[in-house]
Amino acid sequence: MSITKKGMAAAVVGLGLVAVSACGSSSGDETAGDSGTVTLVSHDSWAASKNVIAAFEKSSGYKVRVLEDGDAGQAVNKAVLTKDNPQGDVLFGVDNTLLSRALDNGLFQPYAAKGLDGIDRRYRLDDRNRVTPVDYGDICVNYDKAYFAEHKLDPPKTFADLAEPAYKDLLVTENAGTSSPGLGFLLGTAAAYGDGGWEAYWKKLKANGVKVVDGWEQAYNEEFSGSAGGRKTGGDRPLVVSYASSPPVEVVYADPQPDTAPTGVATGTCFRQTEFAGLLSNARNPEGGKALLDFLISRTFQEDMPLNMFVNPVLGDAKLPAVYTANMPDVTDPETMDPAKIAAHRDDWVKSWTSLVLK
Secondary structure, three states: OOOOHHHHHHHHHOOOOOOOOOHHHOOOOOOOOOOOEEEEEEOOOOOOOHHHHHHHHHHHOOEEEEEEOOOHHHHHHHHHHOOOOOOOOEEEEEEOOOHHHHHHOOOEEOOOOOOHHHEOHHHOOOOOOOOEEEEEEEEEEEEEHHHHHHOOOOOOOEHHHHOOHHHOOOEEEEOOOOOHHHHHHHHHHHHHHOOOOHHHHHHHHHHOOOEEEOOHHHHHHHHEOOOHHHHHHOOOEOEEEEEOOHHHHHHHOOOOOOOOOOEEEEEEEEEEEEEEEEEEOOOOOHHHHHHHHHHHOOHHHHOOOOOOOOOEEOEOOOOOOHHHHHHOOOOOOOEOOOHHHHHHHHHHHHHHHHHHHHO
Protein backbone atom coordinates (compact mmCIF):
# COMPACT_ATOMS: atom_id res chain seq x y z
CA MET A 1 0.00 0.00 0.00
CA SER A 2 1.48 3.34 -0.89
CA ILE A 3 -0.33 5.35 1.76
CA THR A 4 1.20 4.88 5.14
CA LYS A 5 -1.00 3.27 7.74
CA LYS A 6 1.51 4.66 10.22
CA GLY A 7 0.39 8.09 9.06
CA MET A 8 -3.24 7.12 9.53
CA ALA A 9 -2.56 5.95 13.05
CA ALA A 10 -0.59 9.08 13.84
CA ALA A 11 -3.52 11.20 12.75
CA VAL A 12 -5.80 9.27 15.08
CA VAL A 13 -3.67 9.70 18.18
CA GLY A 14 -2.28 13.13 17.26
CA LEU A 15 1.27 12.01 17.99
CA GLY A 16 4.20 10.66 15.99
CA LEU A 17 4.54 7.20 14.48
CA VAL A 18 2.90 4.57 16.62
CA ALA A 19 3.66 1.41 14.68
CA VAL A 20 6.94 -0.28 15.52
CA SER A 21 9.27 -0.40 12.53
CA ALA A 22 12.35 -2.52 12.07
CA CYS A 23 14.24 0.35 10.46
CA GLY A 24 16.48 0.78 13.44
CA SER A 25 17.39 -2.86 13.74
CA SER A 26 20.80 -2.50 12.14
CA SER A 27 23.73 -0.41 13.26
CA GLY A 28 25.11 2.36 11.13
CA ASP A 29 28.33 0.54 10.23
CA GLU A 30 26.57 -2.39 8.59
CA THR A 31 26.30 -2.35 4.83
CA ALA A 32 23.95 -3.90 2.33
CA GLY A 33 26.73 -6.23 1.26
CA ASP A 34 27.39 -7.64 4.73
CA SER A 35 26.65 -11.39 4.55
CA GLY A 36 25.36 -11.24 8.12
CA THR A 37 22.80 -8.59 7.19
CA VAL A 38 19.74 -9.01 5.01
CA THR A 39 18.36 -5.77 3.59
CA LEU A 40 14.66 -5.27 2.94
CA VAL A 41 13.66 -2.42 0.62
CA SER A 42 10.08 -1.33 1.17
CA HIS A 43 7.55 1.44 0.70
CA ASP A 44 7.10 3.62 3.76
CA SER A 45 4.15 1.67 5.17
CA TRP A 46 6.41 -1.11 6.43
CA ALA A 47 5.95 -1.86 10.12
CA ALA A 48 6.57 -4.91 12.29
CA SER A 49 6.80 -5.65 16.00
CA LYS A 50 10.32 -5.51 17.42
CA ASN A 51 9.99 -8.89 19.08
CA VAL A 52 8.92 -10.49 15.79
CA ILE A 53 11.93 -9.14 13.93
CA ALA A 54 14.14 -10.15 16.86
CA ALA A 55 12.78 -13.70 16.64
CA PHE A 56 13.74 -13.90 12.96
CA GLU A 57 17.19 -12.50 13.63
CA LYS A 58 17.77 -15.02 16.41
CA SER A 59 16.56 -18.04 14.45
CA SER A 60 18.20 -17.14 11.13
CA GLY A 61 21.41 -15.50 12.30
CA TYR A 62 20.79 -12.53 9.98
CA LYS A 63 20.42 -8.94 11.10
CA VAL A 64 17.53 -7.14 9.37
CA ARG A 65 18.13 -3.77 7.75
CA VAL A 66 15.10 -1.92 6.36
CA LEU A 67 15.24 0.84 3.73
CA GLU A 68 11.94 2.68 3.30
CA ASP A 69 11.79 4.26 -0.14
CA GLY A 70 8.65 6.38 -0.51
CA ASP A 71 5.38 5.00 -1.78
CA ALA A 72 5.06 1.73 -3.68
CA GLY A 73 5.41 3.33 -7.09
CA GLN A 74 8.55 5.21 -6.09
CA ALA A 75 10.06 2.09 -4.54
CA VAL A 76 9.47 0.02 -7.68
CA ASN A 77 10.73 2.74 -10.02
CA LYS A 78 13.93 3.15 -8.00
CA ALA A 79 14.41 -0.62 -7.88
CA VAL A 80 14.16 -0.74 -11.69
CA LEU A 81 16.79 1.99 -12.03
CA THR A 82 19.17 0.25 -9.61
CA LYS A 83 18.48 -3.38 -10.53
CA ASP A 84 22.09 -4.05 -11.64
CA ASN A 85 23.34 -2.85 -8.25
CA PRO A 86 20.29 -3.12 -5.98
CA GLN A 87 19.92 -1.32 -2.68
CA GLY A 88 19.00 -4.52 -0.91
CA ASP A 89 18.16 -8.19 -1.13
CA VAL A 90 14.35 -8.27 -0.93
CA LEU A 91 11.78 -5.76 -2.17
CA PHE A 92 8.48 -5.68 -0.30
CA GLY A 93 5.37 -3.79 -1.37
CA VAL A 94 4.95 -4.50 -5.07
CA ASP A 95 1.20 -4.85 -5.56
CA ASN A 96 -0.93 -6.18 -8.39
CA THR A 97 -1.20 -2.71 -9.96
CA LEU A 98 2.61 -2.58 -10.35
CA LEU A 99 3.43 -6.28 -10.68
CA SER A 100 3.80 -6.46 -14.46
CA ARG A 101 6.12 -3.44 -14.48
CA ALA A 102 8.38 -5.12 -11.94
CA LEU A 103 8.39 -8.52 -13.67
CA ASP A 104 8.83 -7.09 -17.17
CA ASN A 105 11.90 -5.20 -15.96
CA GLY A 106 13.50 -8.34 -14.52
CA LEU A 107 13.54 -7.09 -10.92
CA PHE A 108 13.32 -10.51 -9.28
CA GLN A 109 14.86 -13.95 -9.42
CA PRO A 110 12.66 -17.01 -8.85
CA TYR A 111 12.39 -18.50 -5.40
CA ALA A 112 9.66 -20.75 -4.00
CA ALA A 113 9.47 -19.69 -0.37
CA LYS A 114 9.01 -22.31 2.30
CA GLY A 115 5.34 -22.49 3.17
CA LEU A 116 4.19 -21.23 -0.24
CA ASP A 117 1.99 -24.29 -0.70
CA GLY A 118 -0.09 -23.05 2.25
CA ILE A 119 -0.96 -19.80 0.48
CA ASP A 120 -4.23 -19.61 -1.43
CA ARG A 121 -3.69 -19.90 -5.19
CA ARG A 122 -5.71 -16.75 -5.90
CA TYR A 123 -2.87 -14.65 -4.45
CA ARG A 124 -0.09 -16.44 -6.32
CA LEU A 125 -0.13 -14.38 -9.50
CA ASP A 126 3.29 -15.37 -10.87
CA ASP A 127 3.68 -19.04 -11.80
CA ARG A 128 7.49 -18.64 -11.86
CA ASN A 129 7.59 -17.65 -8.18
CA ARG A 130 9.50 -14.46 -8.84
CA VAL A 131 7.33 -12.84 -6.19
CA THR A 132 5.82 -14.20 -2.98
CA PRO A 133 2.36 -12.97 -1.88
CA VAL A 134 2.50 -11.49 1.63
CA ASP A 135 -0.76 -9.65 2.30
CA TYR A 136 -3.94 -8.37 0.73
CA GLY A 137 -6.42 -5.57 1.32
CA ASP A 138 -9.21 -3.66 -0.37
CA ILE A 139 -9.48 -0.08 -1.57
CA CYS A 140 -13.05 0.98 -0.81
CA VAL A 141 -15.20 4.02 -0.15
CA ASN A 142 -15.48 4.73 3.59
CA TYR A 143 -18.39 6.65 5.10
CA ASP A 144 -18.99 8.76 8.20
CA LYS A 145 -21.66 6.93 10.20
CA ALA A 146 -22.64 10.01 12.21
CA TYR A 147 -23.29 12.11 9.11
CA PHE A 148 -25.64 9.58 7.55
CA ALA A 149 -27.47 8.96 10.81
CA GLU A 150 -27.92 12.70 11.37
CA HIS A 151 -29.24 13.20 7.84
CA LYS A 152 -31.40 10.05 7.97
CA LEU A 153 -29.77 8.89 4.76
CA ASP A 154 -28.67 5.36 3.98
CA PRO A 155 -24.94 5.25 3.17
CA PRO A 156 -24.04 4.15 -0.36
CA LYS A 157 -23.28 0.51 -1.00
CA THR A 158 -22.14 0.36 -4.63
CA PHE A 159 -20.35 2.32 -7.34
CA ALA A 160 -23.72 3.11 -8.89
CA ASP A 161 -25.01 4.60 -5.64
CA LEU A 162 -22.20 7.15 -5.58
CA ALA A 163 -23.54 8.78 -8.74
CA GLU A 164 -27.05 9.20 -7.31
CA PRO A 165 -28.29 12.75 -6.50
CA ALA A 166 -28.64 11.87 -2.79
CA TYR A 167 -24.82 11.74 -2.57
CA LYS A 168 -24.05 14.91 -4.52
CA ASP A 169 -20.96 16.78 -3.24
CA LEU A 170 -20.24 14.13 -0.59
CA LEU A 171 -17.35 12.10 -2.07
CA VAL A 172 -13.65 12.92 -2.02
CA THR A 173 -11.15 10.73 -3.85
CA GLU A 174 -7.45 10.84 -4.65
CA ASN A 175 -5.81 11.66 -7.96
CA ALA A 176 -5.45 8.42 -9.93
CA GLY A 177 -2.19 9.71 -11.39
CA THR A 178 -0.51 10.45 -8.06
CA SER A 179 -2.09 8.14 -5.51
CA SER A 180 -2.28 4.38 -5.05
CA PRO A 181 -5.82 4.36 -3.60
CA GLY A 182 -6.86 6.83 -6.31
CA LEU A 183 -5.53 4.47 -8.97
CA GLY A 184 -7.15 1.48 -7.27
CA PHE A 185 -10.52 3.23 -7.24
CA LEU A 186 -10.17 4.01 -10.95
CA LEU A 187 -9.26 0.38 -11.67
CA GLY A 188 -12.25 -0.75 -9.63
CA THR A 189 -14.58 1.32 -11.79
CA ALA A 190 -12.88 0.03 -14.96
CA ALA A 191 -13.38 -3.54 -13.75
CA ALA A 192 -17.00 -2.89 -12.82
CA TYR A 193 -18.05 -0.97 -15.94
CA GLY A 194 -15.64 -2.32 -18.54
CA ASP A 195 -13.45 -0.61 -21.10
CA GLY A 196 -16.47 1.03 -22.73
CA GLY A 197 -18.30 2.12 -19.61
CA TRP A 198 -15.96 3.52 -16.97
CA GLU A 199 -15.59 6.92 -18.63
CA ALA A 200 -19.36 7.42 -18.74
CA TYR A 201 -19.48 6.49 -15.06
CA TRP A 202 -16.84 9.07 -14.17
CA LYS A 203 -18.76 11.72 -16.10
CA LYS A 204 -21.66 11.02 -13.75
CA LEU A 205 -19.41 11.21 -10.70
CA LYS A 206 -17.99 14.53 -11.88
CA ALA A 207 -21.49 15.90 -12.46
CA ASN A 208 -22.37 14.68 -8.97
CA GLY A 209 -19.66 16.79 -7.40
CA VAL A 210 -16.81 14.36 -6.68
CA LYS A 211 -13.82 16.20 -5.24
CA VAL A 212 -10.29 15.13 -6.23
CA VAL A 213 -7.20 15.83 -4.10
CA ASP A 214 -3.59 14.81 -4.62
CA GLY A 215 -3.20 12.04 -2.06
CA TRP A 216 -4.66 9.89 0.67
CA GLU A 217 -3.36 11.97 3.59
CA GLN A 218 -5.29 15.02 2.41
CA ALA A 219 -8.40 13.08 1.45
CA TYR A 220 -8.69 11.01 4.61
CA ASN A 221 -7.12 13.17 7.31
CA GLU A 222 -8.31 16.59 6.12
CA GLU A 223 -11.37 16.31 3.86
CA PHE A 224 -13.17 13.29 5.35
CA SER A 225 -15.53 14.19 8.18
CA GLY A 226 -15.47 10.70 9.69
CA SER A 227 -11.76 10.40 10.54
CA ALA A 228 -10.10 11.68 13.68
CA GLY A 229 -7.93 13.95 11.54
CA GLY A 230 -10.86 15.17 9.49
CA ARG A 231 -12.88 16.04 12.56
CA LYS A 232 -10.01 18.19 13.81
CA THR A 233 -9.62 20.04 10.51
CA GLY A 234 -13.34 20.47 9.86
CA GLY A 235 -13.52 18.06 6.93
CA ASP A 236 -16.93 18.21 5.29
CA ARG A 237 -16.93 15.21 2.96
CA PRO A 238 -18.61 12.16 4.57
CA LEU A 239 -17.44 9.79 1.80
CA VAL A 240 -13.79 9.06 1.02
CA VAL A 241 -11.78 6.55 -0.97
CA SER A 242 -9.62 4.70 1.56
CA TYR A 243 -9.25 1.08 2.73
CA ALA A 244 -11.51 -1.59 4.16
CA SER A 245 -9.10 -1.69 7.11
CA SER A 246 -9.49 2.00 7.92
CA PRO A 247 -12.31 1.45 10.48
CA PRO A 248 -10.15 -0.80 12.71
CA VAL A 249 -7.46 1.90 12.76
CA GLU A 250 -10.01 4.43 13.98
CA VAL A 251 -10.76 2.11 16.91
CA VAL A 252 -7.28 0.81 17.76
CA TYR A 253 -5.62 4.21 18.03
CA ALA A 254 -8.48 6.16 19.61
CA ASP A 255 -8.24 7.07 23.29
CA PRO A 256 -10.58 6.02 24.71
CA GLN A 257 -11.42 3.26 22.24
CA PRO A 258 -15.02 3.36 21.01
CA ASP A 259 -17.14 0.22 21.12
CA THR A 260 -17.54 0.35 17.34
CA ALA A 261 -15.78 2.21 14.55
CA PRO A 262 -17.17 5.66 13.69
CA THR A 263 -16.73 4.84 10.01
CA GLY A 264 -18.12 2.17 7.73
CA VAL A 265 -17.29 0.74 4.32
CA ALA A 266 -19.33 0.62 1.12
CA THR A 267 -18.40 -2.96 0.28
CA GLY A 268 -19.72 -2.74 -3.28
CA THR A 269 -16.98 -0.24 -4.15
CA CYS A 270 -13.91 -2.34 -3.31
CA PHE A 271 -10.87 -3.18 -5.43
CA ARG A 272 -8.58 -5.94 -4.16
CA GLN A 273 -4.86 -5.26 -3.74
CA THR A 274 -2.34 -8.03 -3.13
CA GLU A 275 1.18 -7.14 -2.00
CA PHE A 276 4.25 -9.18 -2.81
CA ALA A 277 7.89 -9.48 -1.86
CA GLY A 278 10.63 -10.79 -4.10
CA LEU A 279 14.32 -11.71 -4.08
CA LEU A 280 16.00 -8.97 -6.08
CA SER A 281 18.14 -9.91 -9.06
CA ASN A 282 21.79 -9.37 -8.21
CA ALA A 283 21.03 -9.41 -4.47
CA ARG A 284 24.29 -9.39 -2.52
CA ASN A 285 22.91 -11.75 0.11
CA PRO A 286 20.53 -14.09 -1.71
CA GLU A 287 20.56 -16.70 1.05
CA GLY A 288 19.58 -14.10 3.60
CA GLY A 289 16.91 -12.85 1.20
CA LYS A 290 15.46 -16.35 0.85
CA ALA A 291 15.35 -16.75 4.64
CA LEU A 292 13.53 -13.43 4.93
CA LEU A 293 10.97 -14.41 2.29
CA ASP A 294 10.33 -17.65 4.18
CA PHE A 295 9.78 -15.57 7.30
CA LEU A 296 7.35 -13.12 5.66
CA ILE A 297 4.85 -15.93 5.04
CA SER A 298 5.47 -17.65 8.36
CA ARG A 299 2.67 -17.75 10.93
CA THR A 300 4.70 -15.50 13.25
CA PHE A 301 4.92 -12.63 10.76
CA GLN A 302 1.51 -13.17 9.18
CA GLU A 303 -0.24 -12.89 12.54
CA ASP A 304 1.78 -9.77 13.40
CA MET A 305 0.72 -7.77 10.34
CA PRO A 306 -2.93 -6.86 10.99
CA LEU A 307 -2.29 -4.42 13.85
CA ASN A 308 0.96 -3.08 12.40
CA MET A 309 0.27 -2.54 8.71
CA PHE A 310 -3.51 -3.07 8.85
CA VAL A 311 -3.53 -5.60 6.03
CA ASN A 312 -4.83 -9.15 5.83
CA PRO A 313 -2.50 -12.16 5.96
CA VAL A 314 -2.41 -14.45 2.93
CA LEU A 315 -1.89 -17.43 5.22
CA GLY A 316 -5.41 -18.77 5.37
CA ASP A 317 -5.38 -20.09 8.94
CA ALA A 318 -3.54 -17.15 10.50
CA LYS A 319 -5.30 -15.89 13.61
CA LEU A 320 -6.58 -12.31 13.52
CA PRO A 321 -6.91 -9.99 16.54
CA ALA A 322 -10.49 -9.60 17.81
CA VAL A 323 -10.45 -5.80 17.55
CA TYR A 324 -9.40 -6.12 13.92
CA THR A 325 -12.05 -8.62 12.87
CA ALA A 326 -14.79 -6.90 14.87
CA ASN A 327 -14.36 -3.69 12.90
CA MET A 328 -13.44 -5.08 9.47
CA PRO A 329 -16.23 -5.29 6.90
CA ASP A 330 -16.88 -8.54 5.09
CA VAL A 331 -15.71 -7.86 1.54
CA THR A 332 -16.92 -10.96 -0.27
CA ASP A 333 -16.88 -9.86 -3.91
CA PRO A 334 -14.22 -7.18 -4.58
CA GLU A 335 -13.39 -6.06 -8.08
CA THR A 336 -10.17 -7.56 -9.43
CA MET A 337 -8.14 -7.25 -12.63
CA ASP A 338 -5.39 -9.27 -14.25
CA PRO A 339 -2.01 -7.53 -13.72
CA ALA A 340 -1.26 -7.88 -17.44
CA LYS A 341 -4.43 -5.92 -18.29
CA ILE A 342 -3.50 -3.27 -15.74
CA ALA A 343 -0.05 -2.97 -17.33
CA ALA A 344 -1.52 -2.73 -20.82
CA HIS A 345 -4.07 -0.03 -20.02
CA ARG A 346 -3.01 1.76 -16.82
CA ASP A 347 -1.22 4.71 -18.41
CA ASP A 348 -3.91 5.29 -21.03
CA TRP A 349 -6.68 5.02 -18.46
CA VAL A 350 -4.96 7.51 -16.15
CA LYS A 351 -4.41 9.90 -19.05
CA SER A 352 -8.06 9.65 -20.09
CA TRP A 353 -9.22 9.98 -16.47
CA THR A 354 -7.10 13.12 -16.01
CA SER A 355 -8.52 14.74 -19.11
CA LEU A 356 -12.07 13.77 -18.19
CA VAL A 357 -12.14 14.56 -14.48
CA LEU A 358 -9.51 17.24 -13.83
CA LYS A 359 -9.96 19.47 -16.87
